Amino acid sequence: DTGVSQDPRHKITKRGQNVTFRCDPISEHNRLYWYRQTLGQGPEFLTYFQNEAQLEKSRLLSDRFSAERPKGSFSTLEIQRTEQGDSAMYLCASSPGQGAFGANVLTFGAGSRLTVL
């Protein structure tokens, strides 16, 4: 197992374009999380999945953002009609489910850095 993988690592796009990020969690983890980190700030929670079910979404996740985890394995985060304020590092993390050993420990990927021009 190679940990949590994110792709692409860097994305530069023009305002108004759509972008999609992919996250491959640790294979035995059934929880998957998305966070956003802007310069000089700590990561902020966006949303999380248990298997394929999206259980919680932050108010930060506007209607231009959509996340999916169709088969309970990898996840995608799509941003439509990007704005300059969307420029940030998008972090994915995974963890075992509630009650499992290590359930409250998240393993993070290296992140996908988005720059909107």
Next chain:
Amino acid sequence: AQSVTQLDSHVSVSEGTPVLLRCNYSSSYSPSLFWYVQHPNKGLQLLLKYTSAATLVKGINGFEAEFKKSETSFHLTKPSAHMSDAAEYFCVVSPSTGGGNKLTFGTGTQLKVEL
């Protein structure tokens, strides 16, 4: 509601001297507390966690933290800094039960280690 306050945005120490990174938390229930470290171009790495067992928690790379409920603090320490410790450190709080392991991060402390 839960939150953490990291009291210093930047800390600079000399190699071989002690490190102290300060964190205060606020939580309406018994929280889990963590310290994560972020090296440039690398993912966040867990240093240590407190989950209502021993109040003095030992982590990786010689770091430890003490949970003090009376002071609502969870400061991170290391007896002797190494150049490789230079990174950004985040204090993090999470509900102990439920809440989907939703983590609330502090704003981070940038640790600089000088020769």
